[in-house]
Amino acid sequence: MDYDQLKQDIIDYSKTIGIDKIGFTTASTFEEMRIRLIKQQELNYQSGFEEKDIEKRVNPSLLLDQPKSIISIALAYPSKMKERVTSKKGARRGIFCRASWGTDYHVVLRDRLSKLEKYIMERVPDALCKSMVDTGELVDRAVAQRAGVGWSAKNCAIITPEFGSYVYLGEMITNLPLSPDTPMEDQCGECNKCIDACPTGALIQGGQLDAQRCIAFQTQTKGFLAEEFREKLGNRIYGCDTCQTICPKNKGMDFHNHIEMEPDPEIAKPLLVPLLTISNKEFKEKYGHISGSWRGKKPIQRNAIIALAHFKEESAVTDIIGVMKNDPRPVIRGTAAWALGKIGGSESKQALVAISNSETDPEVLQEMQDALAHLSS
Structure with a gap:
């Protein structure tokens, strides 16, 4: 199996199913993220909505047997409405954040990941894949940063050069040895x-x-x-x-x-x-x-x-x-x-x-x- 060619084929296929950006990284443990999560827990900064087992959040081998790679995907979402409505006296309006515009992003990203999984299984029938979006165990941002999708910014979002931080993230752990991409360097600089x-x-x-x-x-x-x-x-x-x-x-x-x-x-x-x-x-x-x-x-x-x-x-x-x-x-x-x-x-x-x-x-x-x-x- 020519895994470099397979990786390029996966990239090419991803563009045909509406994946805006894709990156690859190893399935090694996220050591730096483990330290950060332990600190978060000590300071009681966590929301309570996330996976409570820190090891599952940083160790892909606990989620899939003998993983070799993680594929990170990003889909860009709108920051502005094409049609606008006005909040005015007597008819006041509230606002949902942009990440809640349109169909639930979990549904949209699972659709893209499911198609990607199907493609990979057709190419390599004995491949193992485990996909997740947001509510999964791994930290999406840590995967995306290491896979070169974007950098982990000061606002705790992943910022991509192409789409800013207006992206939804998902990932797939696999046992295929796909070559990793280069992590993206921080570009926030002195901005606060x-x-x-x-x-x-x-x-x-x-x-x-x-x-x-x-x-x-x-x-x-x-x-x-x-x-x-x-x-x-x-x-x-x-x-x-x-x-x-x-x-x-x-x-x-x-x-x-x-x-x-x-x-x-x-x-x-x-x-x-x-x-x-x-x-x-x-x-x-x-x-x-x-x-x-x-x-x-x-x-x-x-x-x-x-x-x-x-x-x-x-x-x-x-x-x-x-x-x-x-x-x-x-x-x-x-x-x-x-x-x-x-x-x-x-x-x-x-x-x-x-x-x-x-x-x-x-x-x-x-x-x-x-x-x-x-x-x-």
Whole structure:
């Protein structure tokens, strides 16, 4: 078997199935990443969503028998909408981050990896392959960096020269001995714009993230949002793009290479008020195909209430009062109370006083009392 020719054939085939960039690396252990992950764990910087076994995240031999290589792929996604909708008084809108525009990227990348696997198996029937996207064990960024797809940037993203950091990553471990590509050198230099711009200071230093403080992580939690994060949320209802949009390497980067990734403006930037009372069925029908729906509607609804407070949207007061009075979930009722305190007005104050008399949940009651105190002051 001429493995150099096979590698070139894989590269050529990848271009025919919509893979924008491909790189190859060895299946050796990611020693530097192990050190970083241990440090993350010691500092309690991890999100809790990732694989908990650090060895599985850095050692490919625990995931596939006698691996020889890892193939890293990248697909570029849009940074701008072709059609735009406007958020205005009386019709305020929230925003899903760019990584949640279009069809769930897990689905799109698994499709490309599945086609790539099929091609490899046709060429080498006894080949072993294991593919993964984001929720797999390996650290996508570590694989992509070592495979020469891009460099690991200070904003904790992979930046490619061709597409900036607006790329989805996936990888395939295989027992085929494919020659590795050269890792890409860091090109961030002295630039610290992403670190300076992070709304919550989650980027502790170049390449280190306190996920617990990251707005993107906070938008996905299901409990009450801490006050400091409510104030920073703005109109984000899922994810955060600040460290990408501020990056000079992303200037002018906007690619529309994949129809599945094209955003529907009414979904990517939805009206906020209708989200407050959307049913589970309606939510799944409208948003179920995007990655931002994976935690269900509760975090999205909580964030939508906070966004309305951010806008001080007086026209939404009646709807928020309805939520505070009727929603069965304490987090949603309590967040609605907080929002009324922020928006203000006599209608908000009267509702807080009246409904607090029948509220039994202690956390919700505290939110109501805090909101009333805020209005009084």
